[in-house]
Amino acid sequence: MEIQKLNWAGLKLTSNNKTILIDAVEDFSYYKPVLGDAVEQVIKFSDDIQADYILFTHLHLDHFDKGVIKKCLKKEGKLIVYSELEPFVRKYVEDIEIIVLNLDETFTESGITFQPVFAMDGVGEIQSSWIVEDKTTKVFHGGDTIWHNQFWKLGKENENIDYAFLPVNGVVVNFEIIGLEYSPIPASLDLKEAFVAAHLLHAKKLVPIHYGLFAHEKCYIPQLFDENDLKQISEEVEQNYTILKDGAILAES
Template identity: 80%
Template sequence: MEIQKLNWAGIKLTSQNKTILIDAVEDFSYYKPVLGDALEKLIVFSDEVQADYILFTHMHLDHFDKSIIEKCLKKDGKLIVYSGLEHFVRKYAENVEMIVLNLNETFTENNITFKPVYAMDGVGEVQSSWIVEDQETKIFHGGDTIWHNQFWKIGKENQHIDYAFLPVNGVVVNFEVIGLEYSPVPASLNLKEAFAAAHLLHAGKLVPVHYGLFAHEKFYVPQLFDDKDLKETSEKIGQAYFILKDGEVLIDS
């Protein structure tokens, strides 16, 4: 399996000559008032990527970009959707083949298996995590989940996860402008929680996502960390990690 890190939480998987996109986003402009400007140059991938399968963890527009469906999904491609999101997705995806799965239900095609598992969104909206595996590699993608009590169970029921893509920015959001009361509690995993979650998932390596690209001093305040923090947290929890920068490719075989 070949894995490319895209913008923010997005990844592109290539396996069995098939291309899979998870939480792939190019256009963050709708959230600019609360996220601010991107702090690094965004990757434009839609000009060259044609996907056989597109997945997303939830409907926040920094994880769900309907234009990617229009630009990147092949004519015979499939959206693979957690059933809790089906009625939302159908509003944006007409005349597209959709595979709808309940939590812990699997769909296998071309020797690639897809499985949505439990996740918890930081502001109470519907979300799932995804497990995708081929004959060599198994990955877990956690969207922007917060800490929850199912990591133990998921780890026991889904053995041999090679890479856990988990948010690490532990962001505190102030979205009163859209009607949500302010809370000082982080709306995504922080660094320590992500390492602990990867450990409970028995993942070979944590791959941090959902950090570094956006910050807003009033509305979107991430917890900052550096290489020293990564190393110290890894050693303390006993969980290996791998940094994959936007645009970089990891080939696992």
């Protein structure tokens, strides 16, 4: 399996001549009032990728891009959707084959297995994580989940995870602009929580996602960290990690 990191939480997986997109977003403009401007150039990929499968963890527009689905999904491609999101997704897409899965249910095609598993959204909306596996590699994608009590269970039930792609920005959000009361509690995993989650998942490596690209002084305040923090927490938790920049391909995969 070849793994490429796209913008923010996005991944492109290539396996058995099939292309898979997870949380692949190119247009973040709708969220500019709360995320601010991207601090780095956003990768434009939709003209170059034709996907056989598209998955997303939830419907926040920094994880779900209708434009990417329209441009990138092949005519015979499939949208793979967690069942609780299906009614909402069908309002956005037409004439696309949708594979609907309950939590822990699997769908296998072309030697690739897809499975939605438990997650918790930071503002209480519907979210799943995803496990995608072929003969060589098993990937866990955690969207922007917060800490929850199912990581132990997920680690026991889903052996041999190679890479856990988990959010690490521990962001505090102030979304009063859209009617949510302010809370100082982070709305995604922070760095230490992500390391511990990866450890409980028994992942060979944590790959941090969902950090660095956005910050807003009033609405979207991420926790910052540096290489020393990564090394210190990795040693403390005894969890290996690798950093993958946007656009980079995971050489080890």
